Amino acid sequence: MSHHDYAIVGGGAIGGTLGHHLARTGHRVTVVDADPGHVAAIREHGLAIVRDGERSVVPVAAAVTPDEGGPEVVDRVILAVKAQATDAALAWVVPRLSADGFVVSLQNGLNEAAIADRVGADRTVGAFVNLFADVTGPGEIRDGGLGALVIGELDGTGSARVRSVVDDLQAWGPARATGNVHGFLWSKLGFGAMLTATALADAPMADLIDRHRPVMHALAAEIFAVAAAEGITLEQFDAFDPASYAGSDAGAREAATDRLVAWLRTQSKDRSGIWRDLAVRRRRTEVPTHYGEVIRVAGRLGVPTPLTERLLRHIRELEGGGPMGEDRLVDLAAHLG
Incomplete structure (x- = not known):
């Protein structure tokens, strides 16, 4: 070697x-x-x-x-x-x-x-x-x-x-x-949008994804609509199946989330790095950089991203010292299209 x-x-x-x-x-x-x-x-x-x-x-x-x-x-x-x-x-x-x-x-x-x-x-x-x-x-x-x-x-x-x-x-x-490295990166952005949403509250990722499925599904779908317009072929990884969130089959989305939540519950790390940056390290996250670029690409392609933009507003509020809470996920749910 x-x-x-x-x-x-x-x-x-x-x-x-x-x-x-x-x-x-x-x-x-x-x-x-x-x-x-x-x-x-x-x-x-x-x-x-x-x-x-x-x-x-x-x-x-x-x-x-x-x-x-x-x-x-x-x-x-x-x-x-x-x-x-x-x-x-x-x-x-x-x-x-x-x-x-x-x-x-x-x-x-x-x-x-x-x-x-x-x-x-x-x-x-x-x-x-x-x-x-x-x-x-x-x-x-x-x-x-x-x-x-x-x-x-x-x-x-x-x-x-x-x-x-x-x-x-x-x-x-x-x-x-x-x-197809780009397919993996965009798939991770969809998964990452879900994990970012879980950082709005202090609870395990699996529990929050399970309790707030409509928000999680809509965030992933919004990211994947941008990827589709960009001509990206999404790639599956670990227990995350992007095709189920990019498609219109509600049953497939629910089954995919069942698998994802079950897998997350096997992991020793139950909160995201974004949550740790906000709650433990008290520092700014990389979320605005990640999803600011997604929003820029979406604007170029004419794809609306209202839920992602609202998620970013919540993250910036937390970075500024605002309180965590599951009410932030409820707010996202109230703005579903």
């Missing part, structure tokens, strides 16, 4: 999880993260993963903040920062990325175009990730178990570099290549 050098830019839940497994299997990993405490802990003690009560710690080649520099040249970058931090992260990446290097965007949302604008489309690789992990302390991540991880070229072609990264990420689990 060949070993490679990876720069993990954003060492949080996703980047830290994958960085841990890459380092564990012999790849040279540099973690770049804006949190000095997180970086200091990784530098001193290694990168820790806790799963099913067992703690595993591995050393990494280096851990730095962007201000501390790091390697002069990087070849393989896993970009795993929050969407709103993409530009700042690329300020570190761009001057270091080698001529034949590339950036894999393991982020939520539609960030690939912004990355390509900075490093070139030929050095940008798309990816879809759905992991249930959380940073639980400096240098430590709780791994909620295997999810989905799919990597692909933006133009849908196969490539040696995608195959190589997929091979390396078998260290984590069942990563795979795709010729």
Whole structure:
């Protein structure tokens, strides 16, 4: 097995999880993260993963903040920062990325175009990730178990570099290549709209999706109407079946939600990262970046997105210190078309 050098830019839940497994299997990993405490802990003690009560710690080649520099040249970058931090992260990446290097965007949302604008489309690789992990302390991540991880070229072609990264990420689990990364990203946006709605209240995701099915169905359908107008073919992942929410069969939607809720109840993480940002970390979320871009695309295509826009208003109110509550989901229900 060949070993490679990876720069993990954003060492949080996703980047830290994958960085841990890459380092564990012999790849040279540099973690770049804006949190000095997180970086200091990784530098001193290694990168820790806790799963099913067992703690595993591995050393990494280096851990730095962007201000501390790091390697002069990087070849393989896993970009795993929050969407709103993409530009700042690329300020570190761009001057270091080698001529034949590339950036894999393991982020939520539609960030690939912004990355390509900075490093070139030929050095940008798309990816879809759905992991249930959380940073639980400096240098430590709780791994909620295997999810989905799919990597692909933006133009849908196969490539040696995608195959190589997929091979390396078998260290984590069942990563795979795709010729339709955009389909996975838009499917995740529909699922993510549901999870965003659950962050409006302090209760388990599965319970809120189950109790507020009409809102959840309408949010996903609204996102998928934009995807259809954009010519996107949606892709199923984990227990989420986007076709059921994009179609008109009410029975299929209910059955799909039954499966989704049952699956979510098997996960150790019962609240979303968005909820954690709002309720625990008290910081702004990446939701406006994600769905602001969806609304922009919808406007270009002439697709109405009133429910998504109202959801964003609620998120901004919470970011401004407003109270969580299930009444916010009731408000969304009152504005269903």
